[in-house]
Amino acid sequence: MDATTRPLTVQALLVRDGIVTDIGPGEVAQFAGPGFVWLHAEGVGHGESMDLPDYVPAMAANALVASETRPRCDEVDDAVLINLRGTAFDTMQDSDGLVSIRVWVEGARVTSVSRHRMAALAKVEAAVRAGRITDGGDFVSALAQAISVQLDPQVADLGDSLDDCEGMLDGGDIYALRRKIAYIRSQAIVLRRFVAPDRDALGQMAQLEFDWISKDDRMHLREAADRFARMAEELEAVRERAALLHEQLTDLRAEKIDQRSLGIAVTAFIFLPLTFVTGLLGMNVEGIPFAAHRWAFWGVVGFCGAIGALVMGWFAWKHWLED
Structure with a gap:
């Protein structure tokens, strides 16, 4: 457990007629509409346990609290189980800097679980409290866009750092450059490992035929998927450029x-x-x-x-x- 581990916290928000109310987690199971309700549990998996509400099927409940997850999207009856990866809010030791959020999405009810604090979740919570999210489609599209916007600068920084390394080839310290390039390459590999599945998961959800996924939601999901696709391509380019620079440094060293x-x-x-x-x-x-x-x-x-x-x-x- 790292220094930024937070204890298990559970909160629930009810949006009805434009009014947002904090409610108890136990009230979410009895929710029958109208309106929209969101239950979020954070810190699950750090020696804490949580009994998910009965409305979450056993298969989905196991996926929500699993210790290891990859981005995915599965249709289960009239609901969707979607896992995404995004930037962590806190600095994490011995980690790739990405955290997962697992979401059980129904038309008017969303249940999300995360082991660590996600940076993008603050924007989603602000949108919920502002009454701009009224169903599960709005929630996932807002979450996807927030994650992609948070992650985009991180990917761009890797490319900029590699540009700096290219400018230092002639007069820089070869050994220090090799270490920096190796770090950039490893970061690109780790990020691409999750960015590409994020793209696939959002693309799958945009194709689902649910009434609560509106045309605007599909457009936002595809937009976020396209942004993840572009980031995946940029990370692949960074990885290839880093490998080429490493070969050039090896040639310079041999020369x-x-x-x-x-x-x-x-x-x-x-x-x-x-x-x-x-x-x-x-x-x-x-x-x-x-x-x-x-x-x-x-x-x-x-x-x-x-x-x-x-x-x-x-x-x-x-x-x-x-x-």
């Missing part, structure tokens, strides 16, 4: 190693004949030429310098010293 190896090889080649001459003249035997002359030392130094210059000139003539 730098080759240049340094060339410098070492040139230096060693220059000193190789000089080492031979000094080793030959340094033997402790009789008969070394000019050993008794004062100018012999400087003569050997000049001879070695001439050999070094000759080798350097040969490398320059062969263009081996060029980058």
Whole structure:
């Protein structure tokens, strides 16, 4: 359990004739209309337990409180079970930064469950309290749009960060860039893992034939699905660009190693004949030429310098010293 874990909280809102009222969770099961009612439980799964109302079928209840979920949309009789992933409200440790919300949607009644606090839920709650949500179709379309709007800047930031990395290829620290690019790539992979299923779930719900899913709701669901589709494409592009940049950094690193190896090889080649001459003249035997002359030392130094210059000139003539 991370530091941002919140205890189990349950709230219910009733919208009737434009008036929004906080009601007890127990009153949701007896709701028979007119109006719209929303029950939300947050913190389920952190050592807490919750008995879902009897109107939620057993299959749906198990899906609402499951520990692991993926975005999905299932039609069950006259209701819909839809799971979505969105940005977390609080900073989460050891997490991908996305949290799930599981929603049981009926025409005039919505039951939602989440393990962590979702950033987009505040906008949805504000819309409910303002009386702008009057049925399950309005709720899901508002939730989908809020999630996509919250997630869009996060995806765009990955692309911008990758642009910065491309600008630092020539003069940046290769090792720091490799770590940053690897992080961006991993984030893109994690986000795409849930963004694409979000798109599919919303597309499926937009095709369902329910009276409480109005034409405007379908348009908003498709709009949110299109935004998720665009984000999925952008994340795929980020992943491919990150892989390409990683290859370029590997090539730059190999090129730098080759240049340094060339410098070492040139230096060693220059000193190789000089080492031979000094080793030959340094033997402790009789008969070394000019050993008794004062100018012999400087003569050997000049001879070695001439050999070094000759080798350097040969490398320059062969263009081996060029980058």
